[in-house]
Amino acid sequence: MRTIETDVLVIGGGATGTGCARDLAMRGIRAILVEKGDLTHGTTGRYHGLLHSGGRYVTKDPQSATECARENVVLRKIMPHCLEDTSGFFVTTPWDDPAYGDVFVKNCRLTGVPVQELSVQEMLRREPMLNPQISRVFEVMDGSADSFLATRSTALSAEEYGAQIWTYHHVVDLVREGDRVTGAVVEDLRNGERIGILCAYVLNAAGAWAGKIAAMAGVTVTVLPGKGTMVAMNHRMVNTVVNRCKLPDDGDIIVPIHTVAVIGTTDVHVPDPDVYGIEPDEIQFMLAEGDKLLPGFSQYRALRAWAGVRPLYKDRDVVNDRDIPRTFKLLDHAERDGVEGMLSIVGGKWTTYRLMAEESVDALAKRLGNTRPCRTAEEPLPLPPTEHQTTFRPPIRTTGPGARVAAEVEALQRAPLYWLGKHLSEVEREQSFADLICECEMASRSRVLAAIDAGAKNLDDIRRDVRMGMGPCQGGWCIYRTTALLFERRGEDGLSQANSNDALLHFLQARWKGLVPVLWGDQLRQARLDELIYVGVLGADRLRSIAEQGGGLVTDNPAVATEYVKA
């Protein structure tokens, strides 16, 4: 077994782990990050995409609210290309306690969350589809975030500073010598090779899987996987994040992100982060809640449903999972459990990932005798090669609570903020509309090839890079095209036709999972057409006999076979 030495082994390729790797590398600390799937394979890639203003936590979790409000501004400065400045509303519907509005504003002030009340008339001018029976509206600095792109940009920066990012590397075991964790054994899922990693510290940033990792070192960390189910609707009926003005509950938020509007979420405790299903009543409930915010919401085309597991850290006995603080906690297992060489960073949320990384790395740096300061809040993230190098700057917000920050961010003249029309405008500029691989999400051939060349291990990786297969047809037209490109591009590196077939089947199955919960109306019609394409025309149902795992791809490996398979 090959053995490699490093200073810190980061476990988990979500926002937090990747943020930690970047911070470590920027301070000159050697780091290797291992992730059993692709970056964002876990919770980061399965959240609704909200850049929190903090508004959702002002009452129940003021510390989280304050952290979100601060990090919101930081992220706008370091990763504008990943964020859309949608702004956000908190609205009092007839189903909400009208008295909460005043409490909300007071608590926003106490926690430092910028807020401004709007007239209902103004709200309807900006978002005419919203319920006209809404009685009060408060605007906050919500936005939407591309968590895939943000994590890849962070990883790219980490690599530029010398960190190693190993995706599809599964931790088989942690090595414990006496009271000290000294390293880990990981498996390269592409070929089964085992590699030993010796390190001064293990940083457990495995999110909902942190309990499983900690257990390998004989330490108990109780992370309650809180399943949140979301539904993406086919188009954006609102362009502003809309929250119910009440204590956070199921189905109380609509996030316009990229081309879709996402309604979320539920919160169901599941015993294992790898085993959960999506129940029909969850979907029905959320769509019905959507109708309260936006009359007729449930009649729009639902595109897909999915679920992620929140990494809620349970300190002590908490009755309701929604009452567990959403703030994060850094666990020093030396202090806590008498086990040296390992820290766990648990809880938290996407918006505060950078702060979580900063605190974790501060603690590690101190132990390693490194005195260099954290610079992740100042230095902007690089753009991955799958991104259009665009110079067009969409106009910035000039009114509301976010105007001042928007002007501040604009003054830095960093990458332009993401805007909805970005990819369409680039395709138009390049006149590449005849060369689209994923037509729904406007992923051109050059971007898909960039994703393949960046090391995609299956089609789902390409999806996360360029949104291939995420539009209305859910891969009906782009899966076979992308498979062909993958084969063309990697054929010389040993990727066979059988491996390509396997990639196609794997991705078809992954898309199908998210379609099953929303199979009615337009999406049922779509699924029927997709079935005709893949089964009727291409005979995908008979492809299994000439499909084979391998060729540098990772498809149906049990280590990453999470989701609803076993539910």
Next chain:
Amino acid sequence: MDHIELSLTQSLDHCIKCNICTSACPVAAVTDAFPGPKYVGPQAQRFRHEGQPVPDASVDYCSGCRVCNQVCPTGVKIAELNARARAQIVAERGLPFRNWLVARAGLVGRMSCGPHAPLLNFGLRLAPARWAVEKVIGIHRKAPLPASSTYTFRAWFRKHRAPTTARRQVAFFHGCATNFYEPHVGKAAIAVLEHNGFEVLLPKQQCCGLPLISNGDFKAATSAHEANVQALVSYARQGIPIVGTSTSCTLTLKEEAPEILALHSEDVQAVAAGTYDIFEFLRSLAERGELKTDFRPIERHLPYHQPCQYRAHRLGSPAMDVLSLIPGLVLEESHAECCGIAGTYGLKQEKYQIGMDVGAKLFAMVKRSGSDLALCDSETCRWQITHGTGVASKHPIEILAEAYGLEL
């Protein structure tokens, strides 16, 4: 938001990306400048956001022929989405002078119609003049411009003496082309209607607004439609049918203006419900046995092109149905999607060749027929057919008047 508006804005959700519209689109088939209805319609619509800059420009190459709507198996209102997207471009980037001008069919017609028309017509046949018009304004030098009339249809109508035996009334919507370029089409319509016992009323009217809609000038189109509704609604309310010879004008009154411009008042709906294309109207008379059939035989074999804007009425082929009553007359249908002119589209310098390529199938069919006359219900299509083939063209109502032996 009312249900008509919702059915339009939400219709993008019905797209299953099947590409049937893209395969059927006559424009996408001949040019790479137009990515096709699926792309510019339901697909691009997901990337548009009123509060943000317009991201795209290629939708301007949509000719508005509505073939996409006709073939869409799931009912996406692609042509309407495209028209609105173009209007967004115009709202943001302004209306080029050329488009402003060609969109104002009434204004241009009024200026060019009159005793000076022969001089103007002569001038516009001179190559250097057309070259200059192309360079200065951007109207292609070869594009088929109609010859102006020395008198307006309305002026003729004022002097026209109607028979006194009429039992019923219709209101005639002549449109700009009949008024300023082809009064003979209106005269034939009046003759046919009067022959069938109708008193023809001539309401005040202006341009239906279609060229304004298709050039993205929604503000002017809205005021044109509102003025027309105001002038026509009393007829509609009295149950007097509003009948037109221009299939595009009648489609605009019936459907395009209300839907694309989001005008849904009761008056608008009343006018829409009370408007008929002339052959739609005549066919309904025939179905009730009320159409006179004292036709003289016309022993001819003529090519007939049903305009895309007529097919968009979703009425079948009323002109074919009525003309089939004429003994001896055989019509051969073109089965062509579009003649390519699409109102003002094929006039434009950058789109002229696209229009000609779109029309190629139709031109070939007309030429193959060997006929010296082609029939078509829409004026700009007739001009395009004649331009593309050298074959004269007439409105089917003119043949009907001829079959009745009516003096024009």
